[in-house]
Amino acid sequence: MARKPLEGAPLAWMTVALAMATFMQVLDSTIANVAIPTIAGNLGASNSQGTWVITSFGVANAISIPITGWLAKRIGEVRLFLWATGLFAVASWLCGISSSLEMLIFFRVIQGVVAGPLIPLSQSLLLNNYPPAKRSTALALWSMTVIVAPICGPILGGYISDNYHWGWIFFINIPIGIVVVLLTLKTLKGRETETQIRPIDTIGLVLLVVGIGCLQIMLDRGKELDWFSSPEIITLTIVAVVALSFLIVWELTDDHPIVDLSLFKSRNFTIGTLSISLAYMLYFGSIVLLPQLLQEVFGYTATWAGLASAPVGILPVVMSPIIGRFAHRLDMRWLVTFSFIMYSVCFYWRAYTFEPGMGFGASAWPQFIQGFAVGCFFMPLITITLSGLPPSRMAAASSLSNFTRTLAGSIGTSITTTMWTDRESLHHTHMTESITPFNPVATQAYSQLQGMGMSQQQASGWIARQITDQGLIISANEIFWAAGGVFIILLVVVWFARAPFTAGGEGGGAH
Secondary structure, three states, X not given: OOOOOOOHHHHHHHHHHHHHHHHHHHHHHHOOOOOHHHHHHHOOOOHHHHOHHHHHHHHHHHHHHHHXXXXXXXXXXXXXXXXXXXXXXHHHHHHHOOOOHXXXXXXXXXXXXHHOOHHHXXXXXXHHHOOHHHHHHHHHHHHHHHHHHHHHHHHHHHHHHHHOOOOHHHHOHHHHHHHHHHHHHHHHOOOOOOOOOOOOOHHHHHHHHHHHHHHHHHHHHOOOOOHHHOHHHHHXXXXXXXXXXXXXXXXXXXXXXXXOHHHHHOHHHHHHHHHHHHHHHHHHHHHHHHHHHHHHOXXXXXXXXXXXXXXXXXXXXXXXXXXXXHHHHOOHHHHHHHHHHHHHHHHHHHHHHOOOOOOHHHHHHHHHHHHHHHHOOHHHHHHHHHOOOOHHHHHHHHHHHHHHHHHHHXXXXXXXXXXXHHHHHHHHHHHHOOOOOOOHHXXXXXXXXXXXXXXXXXXXXXXXXXXXXXXXXXXXXHHHHHHHHHHHHHHHHHHHOOOOOOOOOHXXXXX
């Protein structure tokens, strides 16, 4: 039986609670980016090991998304939302008090698992309790929190890292979580969804966890263990390939698959999911790389690295309501085309302007202009992904699309940071080879430095540092070039989607 929608103050407070839960989850996926050097240094780890703090959360989050639908049917959406929020706050506290990298990663995995239901359930509860005429407004308000959180994340993360213990990056979730639980209990009490006992695809879930888990560990540890010269990496790769191969076969034949791969029979779903996942992989990889580059090479504090990263969210805040209002008149492929062109422009812009001695504006302006790309990215691509599917398959399609996108973000982080340091090592070796007594440029540099009062050893150290910085900048620029090229290819791919794109309904842009 359909319940009467909420109205007045209860409706407003419910909107605040669901928006805050979404804000908390999205914030947590970006707030640690600028703090990686601080966390890694404090826990005695390298920066590349520090990125596991991000990838462990992303993978655990991705794996838990497909079982959200089953859990919601089993225990009810409101109850699951309350449990997920409460456990997220507890896991955040445990992350904040961690005294080693292993301990922090373990609790980040738990945090990622319990965070999985927050975004899908906040969307579902919002739509189910709003008057139908106001649902588009509700989704616009909800979308704003998804856009604003990535602006606040780097700034908050940077400020906390510079002025307080990094644990406060996680502790700030606790009061938010408490407020969300109290407001949800007040506004959604007695509005629990119907529950039913449905079978769960246990074999599929185990294969998913083993396959994706081994794949991510292989990507994270590969560089450290010299890739396939390590028996551990070879073993992880074989297990990942075998588990994922069996998963595909099993999911295509099971009656209640945890991941409904038959959705890929829909052309628009396949093209939309492929485009959003690859694009998000490149985008998320770059927003993890950028703060590390600014701190390691250009000497930015975490706060200033956060401020340089944050402008990407300004334009989407302005554009989202406008795009939402006129979207029904537009061909989504044109919006995505504009988005991918702007992504390419901004990546090539960075590749041209990132050089030693560049000012704050050289990093902040491409981030600001990239806001055009972000503003025309999520809603049009998800609308394409869900178009043409019957309402009964919308939840499964949204879940699978979210799963692939979230997983792609974690894989993108691992690949980007690995390429960055590997290419730096290569460039460092090439540039060091030219530092010989027979190179007049090298001998002149040594004599100038010694003329400034440096010893031979100090001069060698200074030159080595400059070579490392140059190598890091060049390798970052190569990644920017490659990313720009992939976006140009995706530009062509998205036009294979078939119009019209209205079948997903207004909810299509919100998942």
